[in-house]
Amino acid sequence: MFARLARSSFPVWKQRFVLARTLAVAPVFANRIAQWNKLCPLPPSQGSVSNVTTGDRSAQSPFSDQANLYQLCYVNNQLADIDSLPEKSDSVRYISSPTKENAMFSRNHETRDFFKTFWHSSCHIMAYALEQYYGDKIKLIHGPSGNGVPYCFFYEVALTASAPTDKDLKAIQKCVNKILKQSVVFQHRAVSKKQALQLFSDNPYKCSIIEKAVGPISVYKCGDFIDLCRGPHIHSSAAIASLKVTSANNVEAKDDPTPHYRFYGNSFVSRQAEETYTKLMKEAKERDHRLIGKKLDLFMFDENSPGNVFFLNRGLLIYNRLVEHMRTQYLREYEEIASPLMFRSDLWRVSGHYDHYKQNMFHVETSGPEELFLKPMNCPSHCLVYKAKTRSYRDLPLRYAEFTAIHRQENSGALGGLTRLNMFHQDDGHIFCRKDQITAEIGKLLSIIEHVYSRLGFRYSFVLSTQPKDSVGQSTEWSETEAALKAILEQRFEYSVEEGDGAFYAPKIDVLIQDSICRYHQCGTIQLDVQLPKKFGLKYRTPSGEYETPVLIHRAIYGSLERFMGVFIEHCNGRFPLAFSPYQVALLPVSSAAHYERCKSVAAQLMKVCGSDLHVDVLTHETSIGKRIRECSMKHYNYMVAIGDEEMGSNTLSVRSRGSKEGKSMAISEFSKELEAELRSLNEK
Structure with missing residues (x-):
């Protein structure tokens, strides 16, 4: 669709980003740069570009004097590097750094795209500094961007040096500051698998990624640093007003004797944005639900039951009122049931969880040959309840609700307060309906979500999550269900799309709530599932006497009640509205x-x-x-x-x-x- 701009005649406006003094080439970079210069010649430039806009302003050319204000662009609505050179017929829109101090917390699509890219580019700068500091004692693995809370990005590395200390972090920070002064430009090249293996021959982790890749390999260079990356990136590190290396933690390294660490960092487009973020994070620490829970005698934990909460009397008051509030929302429309906590593995094999989710399930040892698991979710058991009787089209929609405990095995390092537990409860619900009832049923659910969240003082937004790589079912079925959810959302709400983030069995609408200090939390979800009813052989009798398979809508509004309660405690800072106050x-x-x-x-x-x-x-x-x-x-x-x-x-x-x-x-x-x-x-x- 588009090629890359040649840099053989380096544009004057880009030279403003580059200081005359450059970083000395460290030995760790020398071989890779030599390979880059040999394998990655500059691409030929193309002709002029038409149909260009910059935000809401028209521009004659993206390379005019004002172009240095912009860091990214959309080509035919696809995010791309600013130096991407499209065809004349392509639609191009350039975007600049957001100016609002709290813009990093925005759910605006364009702003989110910018910060995701901005933090990813910042991650490359931090990795650049890590290689400078550790030299051949470090091997980079991967470095994704975060969501700004509590960190903007991290880079996982294999490190043969001693564990990082505060002294190391300060030294790495000095390297970061030195790199930022250079205002390095990000350059992209697409190379063959063979060329990529030559570039990263000294890094077995990168080579492993390359071996699994299909097609051309995308590579980026900034200064002397070269890394695998799909991109895009901001044009220059000059857009980064501040970048802080905040911490380093040891992480589990499966089948690797070399210790793995994650280095975390935050970056900002302005000093004012950094001050706003620092203020909000300080307030977040003061609002920590674990501190408030102890102060108000709401709950406790004990090492004899790791990852499980003890609700004390006052905390149970909040919990019970949240449950009762939800019950009032679907009074008379749902059948509330309570299913068993333990099931044979046969059930999970039918549902697909045995193959896709077994590592997160608690296995129960028995004296016999049976393999039993504690349930991690309620949908298979609700399918059993549906299947227990012959159903007619007149019976649909059939709605089940349940609040019983579910168990999911978490790594001990991931457990924390009420937000991540081994045992928790959901305001779980499943709706079995005909295809012609989907729009009405999901419409009702969206209305309940609006009412519940607004009454509790939360702002909310919607995200459509689409088919993941490890999904089950036909692509046509996924396309149909995704289109149905999209059509329903478009009738009433603005929404964003997270490609490949759906459940393995269904696309979903995730609901993000924003708390009083600008943080977003994913709580509610609506999933449109045509796979599970088929797996369980669920049927209903049609008016003509034939049998058809119903559609299954999974829904939760609080999600995990315990996690929601933790979010609610911090949102209120312990000062609850009367109806929920302990x-x-x-x-x-x-x-x-x-x-x-x-x-x-x-x-x-x-x-x-x-x-x-x-x-x-x-x-x-x-x-x-x-x-x-x-x-x-x-x-x-x-x-x-x-x-x-x-x-x-x-x-x-x-x-x-x-x-x-x-x-x-x-x-x-x-x-x-x-x-x-x-x-x-x-x-x-």
Whole structure:
């Protein structure tokens, strides 16, 4: 479609990026550069380009004086290097570095494309510095970009030197800073497999990747650094205002005696963006759900049950209210069931999980020959429930919901708080329906997602994830189901596409929620599956008396309840809305036993009006009122109510809401109605 711009006559505008002083060629680079110069001659240049736009502005040529403002381009809506030279008929659009300080957290398609590329290019710069520092003691393996939280990118390496220390990281940072001062330009070449093997003959990890590749091999050079890479890249490291090497961790190296490490880094388009990021990450540490959970007595962990959570009384209140809130969303439309936790391997062989997911399943040892596994998901068991009866077209859609525990085996290093557990619960649901019911059913699910997330204070966005490499089923089936999901989304929402990120059995709509400090979390999902019903031989009788296979819609809105609860805790910073708060109302007797008895009476009246949705704590009068107020403030009670002689005489309450410094005098009936309205507002449409 397009060739690369020749650099034999280096354009003047690009020379602005390059300082006269260049880095000395280190021995580790010398052989590869010699091979590059021999194997990668500059391609011939092509003619002029038409149909070019720069953002929303037209341009006569991408190589005009203003072109140095841009770092990437789209050629026929495909992201490409800025120096890609398209054919005259191609549509070209150039993009520049985003200017907003928090742009790195945006879900805008173009902005996400930019930062994914920007961080990938930054990763190459860090790898450049790693090779400079470690020389022949390091072998690069691979280095993907992240999502900005908590890191922007990492590079995994095999290292024969001693484990990286803080002193090493500081030295590597100096190398990074030196490279950035050079404003190195990224150059691309496509070489044959044989040529690529010559370029990377000193790196067995790269050679292994090359051997598995099909077709031409894509290679990039920046300064003296050369690496395998599909690209694209930003034009020059001049776009990187700051790049920090933040940490290095040891990672498991399967079948390799050489220790593997991942070096992590962050990079920014401006100093202001770095300051914004630093501020948000500091706040994220303060909001860590593990710290808040301990402070508020919500949950605990113990080494005797690794990767599993103990919900304490107050934490269980939040958990149960999340479950009840979800139940109210599909009241009367779903059949809630509870399936067994353990199944024979035969079930997982039929579903395909035995071949595609066995490494993540817990195997149960038995005294007999049977092979048993704890369930990692509920869809196969729901298929068994469906199959237990003869179904008619009149029975569909048939909707099952379940909240029982599921088990997935995680590496011990991946476990962390509520976000990654070996045992957790999902608001799991499966809908068996006819093809003509798909649009209506998914439309209902999207409406529930809108309601739930907006009521909890989250912004949300949708991602369409398509067929992965290890998928099952026919390509035509995948195309049809992907098209169906795309059509449904296009009716109501903007969305992005993640190619190859679907489940092995179905494309899906993933729901990303953005919390109060700009981070995104993937929680909800909707998957459109035509494979599993066929595997289990599921049928329904049509009006004509024939039998057809239903479509299966997998859906979860919270996803893992435990993980969602961790996200929710950090989103609220421990200051929950009344309906989900573990500390809702505290009644504080000012001093005497009479005040204490009055508080107990008021608590009974409030709970009579509000029912089981309200939890009222009556605190003892044996400590000072000031100390009790401070304790309640630390627990983030929604309301503190003081009752002393004045309140008893006037039959009123002194009500202080969270965040307020002064109390407000209210009648009991007035306060109870206010509480009832606040609790009821959660489920109002």
